[in-house]
Amino acid sequence: MQRIYKTAPPCYNIRMELPNDPVMLMSYLNTKLRDGADDLSDLCDALDTDEETLLLRLKNAGLCYEKGSNRVEFL
Numbered sequence: 001m002q003r004i005y006k007t008a009p010p011c012y013n014i015r016m017e018l019p020n021d022p023v024m025l026m027s028y029l030n031t032k033l034r035d036g037a038d039d040l041s042d043l044c045d046a047l048d049t050d051e052e053t054l055l056l057r058l059k060n061a062g063l064c065y066e067k068g069s070n071r072v073e074f075l
Helices: 022-034 040-047 051-060
Strands: 063-066 071-074
Touching (some): 022 040, 022 063, 051 063
């Protein structure tokens, strides 16, 4: 018997840590931004992450968030 979920299955509710590698972090964030987040603030809310902390982490990794293109890019 196939189980039908009205919401995401329990295994999808696991909170994933953000990648430490700068290129993987950029790729992960850009995928999330492309697939549904309106902007970085919206994505931070969805990931339960502090926006200022994430922006500092991006800067320290040589990355920045471009609001116009809604993408994380190299500085």
